[in-house]
Each structure stands twice: as structure tokens, then as C-alpha cells.
Amino acid sequence: MRGLLRLTWLEAKIFVREPLGFVSSVLVPVAIFLIVGRSFGPAADRSPGAQQFLARDLPLFVSIFISINAALSLIAVISVYREGGILKRLRATPLRPAVILGAHVLVKLGFTGLSLALTWVAGRRFYPVPLHAHVGGFTLAVIVTTVAILTMGFVVASMVGTARFAQLIGSLVFYPMLAVSGMFVPLASLPPPWAQLGAVLPLTHAVALLRGAWAGESWPVMAPHLGVLALTIAICLALTSRVFRWE
């Protein structure tokens, strides 16, 4: 436990020292939120579509975007650490393997939280419409969603060979999944095969869970989505423990 906290704190400090990584995964989503939000300007007052986009869809997109960013960053870090022999070196200590990887999950969760908090604070000041979300439920949903996406990131990180393509491969896994997740187009409006594909992908349930939690949906209603995400986490952890390569 002591090792986990020390390693987590150290990795967090190291992450902040890499200016590019910090800016792209923590500050860029905030910037996107504000820039896209404000670009609607006065149009938001008139069209109900724009109104819903600003009040619900953009914040949801930004929060899932932050989680995916965290996973991409996780994949990059893990593959760089593997390529440099850092994982191997850490493993030749009393640190348990789960602790070495767990520290990165905690770091990413922490920065996801920071990024979301910044988004929230900046949104109150600069966003064109007021945001009404059920903060408690939404926070919980964000945590579950982010952990699920991060564990999927571990599976991807287990598969990519070199650090060079890690982030590209990660993007190719996550963004197409997002495209059929109902985030942008409701599943019902997608062509049937795409809708069926979307229905079984974890990101679809992540989006549904976030949307439900945002609106203050009751937990029994969201239970199926929670279940799928919990299953995703379990499967990804089991896969990771089997196929993860340390060098």
C-alpha cells in the first residue's frame, strides 16, 4: 500500500513534468469544451437542438473524451516504459505487478478528475448556458466509465509492440467505438448492423450511463449499463493479467 501511494505520487509528478502530455490530456479537453461551446453563441437561445447539444451532449462528449485521452496517455506511457526497460526494472523490486500498473490507473484517474473539475469551473464562468447535472451520480458514472476505458487501455497496451504506434493504435480502437456509441447519432438512427455492433460495445454503455447519470436517472434504470461496464473491467483485467508483456 505504501509502495502504491509512493509510486502513484511519483508518477503524477513525473507526468506533470512532461509539458506536452499534461497539456494535451488535461488542458486540451477544457479548451475544446469552451471553444466549441462559445462558438454557438446566441444561436443557442433559439434552436432546441443547439440547446440540448450545449446543455448535455457537449459536456458528455468532453467527459468521455477526457477518459479516452487518459487511456491513450496510459497506453503511451506503458509502451514507453516497456520499451525502455522501466517496467522490467520496477518489477525487479518488491513492488507487486498489480501495484506498478495500479499506480498508473490512479494517476490517470486523478488527472481525469482534475481535467473535469477544471472544465466544470471554467464552464461556470465562460460557458454560454448554465449546466444542470446531478454531480454525485455523474461523478460515480465518470469513475466507472474511466476505469473501464483505462482497463481497455491496458489490453491495448498489452498488444501494441512498439511505443511509436501505441497511441495511433489506441485511437483506432477507441474512436470508431465512440462513433457507434450513440454519442453523436442515436443508435436507433444508425443502420441496423452498426446499431447492433454499437449495442454490444462497452463505450455505448459508458455513454448511456453518463447520459443517464447526467440527467439524474435512477440507478436501477442504469444497472444494465453499469453491469456491462463492470463485466468489461473484469474481462479486461483478466486478459491483462494473462497477456500483459513486461518487456
Added chain:
Amino acid sequence: MPPLEQHAAPAAGIAPPPASGAPGARVIEVAHLRKLYGATVAVDDVSFDVYQGEIFGLIGPNGAGKTTTLECIEGVRRADAGRTTVLGLDPVRNANELQKRIGVQLQQAQLQKRIRVREAVDLWAALYPRAVDGRALLEQLGLTEKRNASFMSLSGGQKQRLFIALALINDPEVVFLDELTTGLDPQARRAIWELVKGIRARGKTVFLTTHLMEEAERLCDRVAIIEHGRLIEMGAPAELVRRHCPERGVVFTGEHAGLAPDLETIPGADSVRVEGTTYTVQGHGDDFVTAVIRFVAGRALTVRDFRTVIPTLEDVFLKLTGHAIRD
């Protein structure tokens, strides 16, 4: 499984542990170690013991199986067959217990680019139940002024010294060093050698791998030569040289011509080559060089240059394998 003793010595006439003092306790026991990568046999039936307080070197060319053997012993890698114990522990089953008692430096390992020297030492110190004072350790290794430097800003020698610091932070009983000085300049290399001797001086056991024969010769109490995954010879460097390359050479330059016939009568002399007044006398046996000195002194020859050409581990390797270690 039969008793280890019968199998621990694949080569005949294994040298005893360090000549100085009584043999220490057996710290590492490796018997019939075997490791495959797919269909490739990386390590094949390797057996040896390492004793407390010695510097033991596993030597051989790149790709011979040194690192694989080492990593199986450290518990970083799982062997396919054979029995290995370190401090009486199984490196895989008792990995956690073992990690606390050994220190490890891995070949080509890095740390996080932006981790600071001080942070790395503090983290490592926190991971072990017992740790030495990191500040004093960095002082000893000449890294004090680099305490706040990031890992990526260190030179190759500084990185290796940091890795030695990390390997020593838990006051380990056995220290494993894999190709410690590869890529370092001669000066940094010598400095590292002194550090390793210092580890032995504190009563620790050192297990190292190297493909540098000079390093093995200068540093190791005993070496095991490995090639194509098989252990082909083991013993103290000087003893291996005596055993496999008993020939000695003496080269001297004087002012006298026509000494060749007399030089050939020196006990142990095999051949004499003459270039002007420079004589190269080849012979064998421990007394051969003394005999040449007696010859020169007995005739009151004036000698401007006198040197011996003694075979090295490099020559032993060449003799045993038929090729130079760098081929």
C-alpha cells in the same frame, strides 16, 4: 532429483572459491538450468555454485545466454527446467522474499526520463523493509551533486552508478550486475570496477556478467565461460589461463647477437624468434619466465627492454571455442 553436488561441476577440476580465506557458504546454486525461447535453446543444462563473498563472473560473447541465466537466477524470468536457489530461496516461488535480500542491476534498463536521482533512491528505499541511507550511498557513488538531476540528463557512467546505488539501497546479501560497464569509456569503467570491489570488501557476494575479458580478469574471483547456452569451463581466471594456455612468452632487446641456440636450452623453452637483437622466446610452465631471467642475469647481458607476454582469458576463450569472443 539426485544430490546437487554430483552435478554442480560440469567441467573437470573446478577451482575452489576465492583463494583468500576459507570458502564461504553457498549462496547461489544452479543445477541443470534450461531455458527456451520458442524452439531456440537459450540456456542448456547450466550448473554452477556461487559462494559467499566472491565476485563470480558469467562470461561469454553476446547472445551466449548470460543475461537469460542471470535473469532466471534473479527471478525475473522463469526457467523451463533445472533447480535454482538463491540464499536457499526459489527465485520464482519466493520472489518477494528474495527481492528484499538481493540487489539487481539489469542490462539496458532505464528509469523514467524525468525522474530525479533523489526521487529514484527515495522510492527504492521505501520499497524495502530495510534500507541504507540513500544520501550516504549517493555520496559514496559520487552522485551527490546530481541529486536533483533528472535521469535523462545523466551521462552513461552516472546512470550506471545510479543503478548500482539502487542495487545496493536495501543492503543486499547478493548483488547482480548485468553488463555493468558496456558502453562506458575506459575511465568510467575503471571507476565502476573499484566500486564493485568495494561491494565485495563489505562482505557481499557479487554475480556479474560481462563480455569483456579484461573486466572478468581484473574483477572476478571465479568465472564461468558460457557459449551457445552451455557452460564450457569454470574456475579462477589465472587458473584457467594456466590450465588452457600454459605458454609464456618473453621478449627482450639487447646488444648481443647469436643468443638463439643458447636460449633454446632454457628449461621449458619451445621456440626462439630473432629480429635483429630482439629475441622472442616462447615456452611453458610457471618457472619459465624465471629461467629466462636467470639466463639473462647469469650472462650479465645488457638489456634495453624486457617484457613478458602472458596469455589472458581472451586466449583461453579462443582456445576453448576456436574463435575470438568478439566474433
